Amino acid sequence: MKRSFIREILEHTSSDTISFAGGLPDASLFPTIELQQATQTALADNSIWQYSTSTGYAPLKALIAQMYCDKGFPTTAEEILITSGSQQGLDIICRYHSGVSIIIESPSYLGALNIFKLNNMNEHSVSLNSKGIEIEAFKTSIKESQLTYLIPDFQNPSGTCYSKEHREEIAKLLGASDTLLIEDSPYSELYFDKPQQSISQALPKQSYHLGSFSKVLSPALRIGWIRADKSLTSPLIAYKEAMDLHTSSITQAIAYEYLKDTEQFNEHLETLRSAYKEKMLYFANALDEILPSFEYTRPKGGMFIYGKFEGVDTMLFVEKCLEKGVVFVPGSEFGGKADEIRFNFTHSSLPLIREGLKRIKLCLYKGLE
Numbered sequence: 001m002k003r004s005f006i007r008e009i010l011e012h013t014s015s016d017t018i019s020f021a022g023g024l025p026d027a028s029l030f031p032t033i034e035l036q037q038a039t040q041t042a043l044a045d046n047s048i049w050q051y052s053t054s055t056g057y058a059p060l061k062a063l064i065a066q067m068y069c070d071k072g073f074p075t076t077a078e079e080i081l082i083t084s085g086s087q088q089g090l091d092i093i094c095r096y097h098s099g100v101s102i103i104i105e106s107p108s109y110l111g112a113l114n115i116f117k118l119n120n121m122n123e124h125s126v127s128l129n130s131k132g133i134e135i136e137a138f139k140t141s142i143k144e145s146q147l148t149y150l151i152p153d154f155q156n157p158s159g160t161c162y163s164k165e166h167r168e169e170i171a172k173l174l175g176a177s178d179t180l181l182i183e184d185s186p187y188s189e190l191y192f193d194k195p196q197q198s199i200s201q202a203l204p205k206q207s208y209h210l211g212s213f214s215k216v217l218s219p220a221l222r223i224g225w226i227r228a229d230k231s232l233t234s235p236l237i238a239y240k241e242a243m244d245l246h247t248s249s250i251t252q253a254i255a256y257e258y259l260k261d262t263e264q265f266n267e268h269l270e271t272l273r274s275a276y277k278e279k280m281l282y283f284a285n286a287l288d289e290i291l292p293s294f295e296y297t298r299p300k301g302g303m304f305i306y307g308k309f310e311g312v313d314t315m316l317f318v319e320k321c322l323e324k325g326v327v328f329v330p331g332s333e334f335g336g337k338a339d340e341i342r343f344n345f346t347h348s349s350l351p352l353i354r355e356g357l358k359r360i361k362l363c364l365y366k367g368l369e
C-alpha cells in the first residue's frame with residue numbers, strides 16, 4: 001500500500017521549501033484569539049474531561065443540524081454523526097460498505113483513493129469535465145455501482161465546481177437507482193462569488209453528506225461529520241466505536257463555543273472567501289506571467305489550481321523542483337495525466353508564491369534542455 005505523496009512530502013520538506021503541495025489553509029487566517037477564548041470557556045466545564053457519547057457532543061450536533069436547516073436542507077441532530085475529520089467519516093462509510101463497486105471522479109482526492117483500496121472497493125473511474133463528472137459514462141457506471149463518491153464543490157484536485165444543471169441531472173439519475181451518494185464537501189463554504197446547493201439536498205435519504213471544519217476553522221481540531229438519514233448512520237456507529245469510541249470532546253466543545261456565535265463565524269467565512277479569492281488571483285496572474293506555458297482554468301473557490309505543462313512528466317519534474325526548494329503534487333498521484341499538476345494557492349504568502357513559481361521556471365527550462 002503506497003502512502004500519500006503529500007503526507008510524505010510534508011514530513012520530508014525543510015522549513016525553507018516553498019510548498020504548493022498540501023491542502024493547507026492560510027495559517028495567518030486562523031481565528032486564533034477567538035479560538036483561545038472558546039478554549040478557555042470550554043475547558044472550564046468539568047464534564048468535558050469525561051468520556052462522551054459516540055455520535056458526538058450534543059450541542060455541536062444541534063448547531064451543525066441548524067446550519068443545514070439554514071440552507072434549506074431539513075436536518076435534525078440525530079442525522080449528524082461527528083467524526084475525527086471528514087477523513088474518518090469516509091473511512092467509516094467505506095468500512096461498512098467494503099468490497100462494493102464505487103463510482104469515482106477522475107482525478108480524485110488521494111486520501112479517498114487510499115481508503116477505497118484498503119477496503120477492496122471496485123472503482124469505476126469517470127472523467128471530469130468543466131461542468132462535473134461526465135454524464136454518459138456516469139449513466140453506464142451507475143448500473144454496476146452501489147456507491148458514488150463525488151466532490152462537487154471546488155473538487156480536490158481539479159478545482160471543478162459542478163454546475164446547477166449537472167447537480168440536478170446527477171440527483172435525477174441517482175434518485176432513479178439504488179446507488180448511494182457520498183458527497184464530500186470540505187470546500188463548499190469557500191466559494192468566491194456564490195454558493196451552490198448540495199446534491200444531497202435532493203436525495204436526503206439516499207446520501208451521506210460529509211462536512212468538515214478543517215478548511216474553514218482549523219484542521220487541528222479534527223472535526224468532521226456525516227449528515228445522513230438515521231437508517232444510514234445507525235449501522236455506522238459500531239464502526240465509529242471500534243475506531244476511537246468518540247471524537248475528542250475537548251475539541252468538539254471548543255468548536256461549539258466558537259461556532260455558537262454565528263455572526264462571528266459568518267464574518268470569518270467572509271474574510272476567508274475574500275482573502276482566498278485575492279490569493280487565487282495573485283497566484284493565477286503570477287502563473288500567467290512567470291509560467292505562461294501552464295494551461296489551466298481559474299477556479300471559482302476552494303484551494304487548488306489544476307492544469308498541465310503539455311508533455312512534461314511532472315513526477316520527474318517535481319524531483320528537480322524539490323532540489324530547488326519548491327514542491328507541488330503531480331496529477332498522476334490523483335489518477336490524473338502524467339503532465340498535470342495541482343497547486344495549492346492558499347498556504348504560501350504572496351512573496352513566497354512568486355518566489356516558488358520563479359524556482360519552478362528555472363527547473364522547467366533546465367528540464368527542457
Ligand SMILES: Cc1ncc(COP(=O)(O)O)c(C=O)c1O
Pocket residue numbers: 023084085086087088109111151156184186211212213214219223224
Ligand atoms: C476532498 C477531501 N475530503 C476530505 C478531506 C479530509 O479532511 P479532514 O481534515 O476533514 O479529515 C480532504 C482534505 O484535504 C479533502 O480534500
